[in-house]
Amino acid sequence: MDYKSIDEILEKAQYAxxxxxxxxxxxxxxxxxGNKGGLGQIIEEGLFGYELNSTNxxxxxxxxxxLKVTPIKVNKDxxxxxxxxxxxxxxxxxxxxxxxxxxxxxxxxxxxxxxxFYLWEKELKKSDYKILKSVLFTFPAEDLEIIKDDWExxxxxIRAGKAEELSESDTMYLGACTKGATSNSLRxxxxxxxxAMQRAFSLKQSYMTSLVRKYIDHEKIVSFATPEDLKxxxxxxxxxxxxxxxxxxxxxxxxxxxxxxxxxxxxxxIVHMISAMLGIKGTKLxxxxxxxxxxxxxxxxxxxxxxKPKESMSFENVDFSxxxxxxxxxxxxxxxxxxxxxLFVVFQYDETAKENPNRVPYLKKAVLWNMPExxxxxxxxxxxxxxxxxxQEGVKLTPTKRGMTNNLPKSxxxxxxxxxxxxxxxxxxxxxxxxxxxxxxxxxxxxxFVVKIIxxxx
DNA sequence: GCATGATCATGC
DNA sequence: GCATGATCATGC
Numbered sequence: 380m381d382y383k384s385i386d387e388i389l390e391k392a393q394y395a396x397x398x399x400x401x402x403x404x405x406x407x408x409x410x411x412x413g414n415k416g417g418l419g420q421i422i423e424e425g426l427f428g429y430e431l432n433s434t435n436x437x438x439x440x441x442x443x444x445x446l447k448v449t450p451i452k453v454n455k456d457x458x459x460x461x462x463x464x465x466x467x468x469x470x471x472x473x474x475x476x477x478x479x480x481x482x483x484x485x486x487x488x489x490x491x492x493x494x495x496f497y498l499w500e501k502e503l504k505k506s507d508y509k510i511l512k513s514v515l516f517t518f519p520a521e522d523l524e525i526i527k528d529d530w531e532x533x534x535x536x537i538r539a540g541k542a543e544e545l546s547e548s549d550t551m552y553l554g555a556c557t558k559g560a561t562s563n564s565l566r567x568x569x570x571x572x573x574x575a576m577q578r579a580f581s582l583k584q585s586y587m588t589s590l591v592r593k594y595i596d597h598e599k600i601v602s603f604a605t606p607e608d609l610k611x612x613x614x615x616x617x618x619x620x621x622x623x624x625x626x627x628x629x630x631x632x633x634x635x636x637x638x639x640x641x642x643x644x645x646x647x648x649i650v651h652m653i654s655a656m657l658g659i660k661g662t663k664l665x666x667x668x669x670x671x672x673x674x675x676x677x678x679x680x681x682x683x684x685x686x687k688p689k690e691s692m693s694f695e696n697v698d699f700s701x702x703x704x705x706x707x708x709x710x711x712x713x714x715x716x717x718x719x720x721x722l723f724v725v726f727q728y729d730e731t732a733k734e735n736p737n738r739v740p741y742l743k744k745a746v747l748w749n750m751p752e753x754x755x756x757x758x759x760x761x762x763x764x765x766x767x768x769x770x771q772e773g774v775k776l777t778p779t780k781r782g783m784t785n786n787l788p789k790s791x792x793x794x795x796x797x798x799x800x801x802x803x804x805x806x807x808x809x810x811x812x813x814x815x816x817x818x819x820x821x822x823x824x825x826x827x828f829v830v831k832i833i834x835x836x837x
Numbered sequence: 838g839c840a841t842g843a844t845c846a847t848g849c
Numbered sequence: 850g851c852a853t854g855a856t857c858a859t860g861c
Contacts, residue, residue, distance in 0.1 A: 681855095690857095691840095692854090693853075694854095696852070780859085781858085781860075783842080784842070785842095790839095801853080801854090801855095803851085804845095805843070807851095826840095839861090840860095840861085841858100842857105842859085843858080844857070845857080846853100846855080847852105847855100848851105848852090848854105849852090849853105
């Protein structure tokens with residue numbers, strides 16, 4: 380079947396809105412045993428009337444449109460999110476290095492996408508998923524500037540012979556996500572003998588979520604960088620420049636400067652102050668467009684006069700059943716650090732404030748950071764492996780003078796991360812896979828490791 | 838002084 | 850009621 384215009388394709392796609400996949404499953408891919416092929420194939424065959432063969436990409440090549448069928452999920456709080464990243468073409472390490480952004484495989488293939496969103500629902504069969512909305516998507520100018528930078532970062536790593544160190548959190552919107560069965564899918568790279576994990580260009584889940592909220596929820600979010608600004612500077616540089624305006628000032632001075640009244644008794648006050656520093660008032664940091672699209676998470680760090688934080692840095696509670704059930708590449712820790720960029724906003728107390736209970740910290744710096752792939756694959760994986768072994772053998776819980784101790788990975792056993800309790804009190808427990816109950820535990824980045832991040836040694 | 842178990846405070 | 854960021858407090 381031939382399509383003459385993009386409008387014609389779009390019209391066809393929109394005709395499917397409100398229908399479910401079984402309406403288009405002409406070859407019974409969803410009902411026959413050992414069914415092959417994804418929902419995308421069903422749409423190609425059943426809606427657009429393409430005949431599939433193994434080599435056929437079945438996209439609208441003549442019209443320069445790439446078809447993508449992608450899921451949306453409803454969150455507990457009823458908001459919508461993308462369920463997954465949008466996987467684009469596989470990166471051919473040998474070839475991609477020969478291109479510029481304009482001639483890159485990413486840009487040639489994906490500059491115009493027909494995205495069909497469907498609603499994923501846990502309790503439904505695949506065939507009953509409903510198609511919600513189809514949009515013809517081209518990248519907004521301000522996003523494209525960031526995506527160009529992302530492409531340069533990815534290709535820069537391949538050119539440096541470091542394709543094996545690519546990570547999805549290296550970049551903002553355009554990611555290099557792993558593709559294929561874990562570590563068995565290795566590929567050669569041009570400037571190194573080290574085989575690298577196969578990866579594909581992808582639009583991050585966080586980026587896709589912003590599209591869902593824009594096209595389906597018609598939600599407006601606030602951005603802090605302008606398209607003009609982004610033409611000249613990277614998002615990282617713009618961010619750093621913004622924080623540099625206030626470096627060396629203490630919290631009171633900053634609050635006077637930006638007209639935001641700090642309330643020292645409120646722990647969240649610093650976070651509100653940071654929003655105001657970025658020129659955004661009355662908004663939560665996570666609602667800022669660039670941060671939510673790039674999946675950037677804020678962490679405030681308070682350094683003592685000696686340059687170290689008092690404590691390690693805590694994250695979410697550990698999901699023990701996941702730890703035992705999933706391979707490392709699907710684990711809570713891998714996902715967190717593979718997919719999240721962090722913005723550490725660093726404050727420090729000076730010497731004179733040592734004995735002062737009302738001491739006020741000053742802004743030292745902001746550091747944008749993601750965990751290097753090497754550390755994810757080595758230290759983080761070692762911590763995960765050690766903890767998993769403990770879970771398999773059964774956690775040893777030993778009462779002590781001061782509560783209950785366990786043999787999960789400790790801060791002395793890794794240079795990067797450890798497991799420690801985080802609960803309301805000792806009776807705030809969770810069930811372990813072996814049936815015992817344990818005080819709720821979180822994972823933490825070691826204090827000295829945080830120091831290294833802040834000093835930009837990692 | 839640090840590691841580690843315990844718990845507080847806030848916001849959703 | 851719970852998750853999360855933050856911090857306390859004891860013992861080595």
